[in-house]
Amino acid sequence: MSSFQPAVRNVPMSVQIGEQVRARITSGEWPVGMRLPGEHALVETFGASRATVREALRGLIHAGLLEARPGDGTYVRASSELDAMLQRRVSQKTVDDVFELREALEIHAARLAATRATQEELAALAKILASRDAAPDLKARLERDLQFHDALVTATGNPLLAEMHQSLDRAATYAPEGLTEREHRKFLVGEWEDEDEHHALLAALELRDADAAAEAAARLLLHAREAFLRAQTDR
Structure with a gap:
């Protein structure tokens, strides 16, 4: 000490x-x-x-x-007064309110990261995503998924945006409680018609395509919202 x-x-x-x-x-x-x-x-x-x-x-x-x-x-x-304030405010709001705020932060963050992320940050994102896909258990997958989204927003180069996102992303609406192992894998990895949008988002970042990155982030968040609400309704 x-x-x-x-x-x-x-x-x-x-x-x-x-x-x-x-x-x-x-x-x-x-x-x-x-x-x-x-x-x-x-x-x-x-x-x-x-x-x-x-x-x-x-x-x-x-x-x-x-x-x-x-x-x-x-x-x-x-981790900060801002973190504490967001935790208190988020706990009082609806699921839709929180997802709308996540969309405002993450879609804009995807645009910024597409133009600002360093090669080292892109490599780190790819490594985190590969580690998430290969994780053997629920806890490890959730930790890697959180790391991916945190690293994405950090790659914007805006520390205030990153702090706000980190506080919000750990709210109760990030993932439903009580899911089975199989249900949780579906929630995190998704059941996409084509490719997991996490990978589509990473590909857009690597191509420095801000529009494609924003679109992938929007699709990912729409899927997360629908999966969260479906999981809450089904139980």
């Missing part, structure tokens, strides 16, 4: 501690889902009183970055 930074004059210690905890979260040093070190360890790390450390953590809990679990500890809940 990195050492605590020197105090800044006229800035309350609790605020300084909160900023350093926030920095560890946003940098990925403390990832979402991680349990924070115990209170005693944090007091030693930051050289502050228990009351000051608690005040700093309360501020981050209020902001949505942390979650206090009585009797268990404090966990990282979101």
Whole structure:
């Protein structure tokens, strides 16, 4: 664990501690889902009183970055305030609302990535997709699928767009719960008349064809929306 930074004059210690905890979260040093070190360890790390450390953590809990679990500890809940806000807002909206927002983000992202993605980013997308297709189990396929979409939006070169998409893509509407192994493979890989649109999207990116990339992204999202709603209705 990195050492605590020197105090800044006229800035309350609790605020300084909160900023350093926030920095560890946003940098990925403390990832979402991680349990924070115990209170005693944090007091030693930051050289502050228990009351000051608690005040700093309360501020981050209020902001949505942390979650206090009585009797268990404090966990990282979101990677940023934007992530926390989107999680709260998405949970209150309908499936159609969320898919419409995904379409606005991902179709535009496909256009941008077609012109901005580096050869290294395109190669990484191809590798992720191949790994998803070959994944032996549901959990691995979902992780690779998420990685593909995250990498696609990252290839736009717009970090704000990437952060918004990453927060939204992990909403409950990404994939239905309770699917069997066979149903989940159909949902992720799809039952396309021709080719899985993930591959069509990648091919368009490699050709630097923004229109084709946007069209493939639109078809992919339409399929995802229909599959999600069908899975919810069928159960």
